[in-house]
Amino acid sequence: MRIKIKREVRVPDPIKLERYRRTPDLGPKLLFFSGGTALKKTSTVLTQYTHNSIHVITPFDSGGSSAVIRNQFKMFGIGDIRNRLMALADQSVLGNPEIYKLFSYRLPKDADDNELRAEFEEMMECKHPLVRDIPSPMRKIIRNHFIQFANVMDDFNLRGASIGNLILTAGYINNRRHIDPVIFIFSKLVEVRGIVRPTVNKDIHLAAELEDGTFVVGQHLLTGKEASPIGSGIKKLWLAEHLEDSTPCTIQIRNKMRKLIKSAELICYPLGSFYSSVVANLLPEGIGTAISENRCPKIFTPNTGTDPELKGHSLSDQIHKLLYYLRKDDPENIAVSDVLNFILVDSVNGIYPGGIDKKEINKLGIRVIDCELVSEKSTPYLDPLLLSQALLSLT
Template identity: 85%
Template sequence: MRIKIEREVRVPDPIKLERYRRTPDLGPRILFFSGGTALKKTSTELTQYTHNSIHIITPFDSGGSSAVIRNKFKMLAVGDIRNRLMALADQSVLGNPAIYKLFAYRLPKEADDTELRAEFEQLMSGEHPLVRDIHAPMRKIIRNHFIQFADIMEDFNLRGASIGNIILTAGYIGNRRHIDPVIYIFSKLVEVRGIVRPTVNMDLHLAAELEDGSFVVGQHLLTGKEAGPITSSIKKLWLAENLGDSTPCEVEIREKLDDLIRSAELICYPLGSFYSSVVANLLPKGIGNAIKGNGCPKVFTPNTGTDPELMGHSLTDQINKLLYYLRKDDLDNIAIGDVLNFILVDSVNGIYPGGVDKNEINKLGIQVIDCELISEESAPYLDPALLSKALLSLT
């Protein structure tokens, strides 16, 4: 299939893909607004072609082990950040496989407090097998993070704790609650091939009004993973300061994030939980203006199958909702074409609520790119290799 951006482009483009594969260090800056898990395999696949992808990650997770850390230290969620860093890490022998193995480790859920404290002491002292396998001076850097965490942990529940999350938390607290320095150190330790940043460096939560008039505060109550699926469609999403209070708060993106967005060669609103992963990233003030300020192509790659957050939403509804949040900075001056140009679908193999209404989508000035994105192995979900090749071809 051929589409037109500023020149004739082929999707997928084998010549362009081979060029990227040979020189991934010079690969394109594809920027994603996403959460931590749905795009994990695609992120790893992309590292074969580019080491310059940019990942803006939601720091609003309020469930699981992230909730334990957030409740204890009153901080942004680092679990999805860690997940994406690990997805982009060099897992070959040329990277740091021993550090990768340590950061991917979780303390056992079935151990008692005494056993957990004893294992943590081993990690901190360097006697733990996973730490002993790491060469100096990196071993000392990691041990220092364990020591920093020990100074602040008090009665922290270590059961099932992610070592990667512990390292990020210790570095965050140790750097006066700045997340960028510890992400930088973490990235160097596991040879991350890309850039990962949270949308905001603040302790905030997602809040939503449902169509039935009720309010929900907390990402874990929206995703359908921990508290069961919501029973009414999401009407509106915003940010709140506390789990117990749905009062909206306004936060503006940092200049660093603005610069990153404007530097991208392709901007993608990818698969993942529609509201808590994609839309959540668009809530801070300044996101829409930064996207408008970048003339690169912008593409939406919707989920196939079922997303509990999309109850009552057709594919066209999703596009209209996405456009609302992308343009909310300045509705009168941000045109649709400033923030969204293409939607990438596989209408033959994909399952899209309400189907793919190309006429309605085209009326918005958005071009539908319909190509193979789902393989026999990945069905009914998008295939990471096929999706990566399609996105790379658009750059």
């Protein structure tokens, strides 16, 4: 094992946690590969201890209002990015709670086109209470984005649309289809306490082969949230250019992403949909290599309870699958210890399919850290505060 921790680690470590709490501006760079929902509460808790966490977000969402935007503007999924930006926003800053409400608002699903257009125009003219309540100059910046979206929307279907997604989409198109400037502007606007980036800035989709030999293209068909849960376990996951074609495509991460990964002081493969949130982030070429070149601790915090994507997968299966995708860039030269060092579990309160085979995990050179992660309030899921404190104690 190339990474060795010679001292005993205390989880949670009250001294370290208090130090981080007092100076969050100097807090550690914890990097997460995740989607937008499962880690939302944990991300908000983390802002109490560090303002330097890094969130690499999947841009492959192909369902709901994200699908409407993607189809109309030929872009990647923006919703999970918006979700994480809002989770990390400082709610104590003047105007931020109002912006949070606006960004979280969805237009009605049951209204007719005229009603939807009227409400959108009311927002664009700053007459809508959700916009009117935002103090200037933030209100003017947001109004400009409404106007920009109106200029390109044509016959866009507003039914059920997320206002936050529309605003970010307007910024993306106005910045010549670059997302980094948009994230920067809104990170400053709402005092985001961390860094948020999509894994790649491309209009591509998730594709999978199931154990029964069938093929599925589209994240929304894998998660069990918008469509019926998959009838068979996932055998393999890859990226495809089109929803109508499962042919694999190759895409490299940018140097910016490589540098961001190398800057992390701890890398976490966190809770969330195992394939569509965690593994999806590892699919672009260069991710595994960048992770292996960083000598910081790498930790897997598996889900407790059920995950529709893990049909037939034990915890040991999850670990082996995770290692496969982490090492796929160069399996002969990327060692297990280069990409995964610890499994963080709660064997007393957590529910793990197939149990926790510590001997098998240890044979891989991976250490199991067993501590309280599930509270009475959060059961059967991981408690955001307990999880945050455990991860921070390991930095």
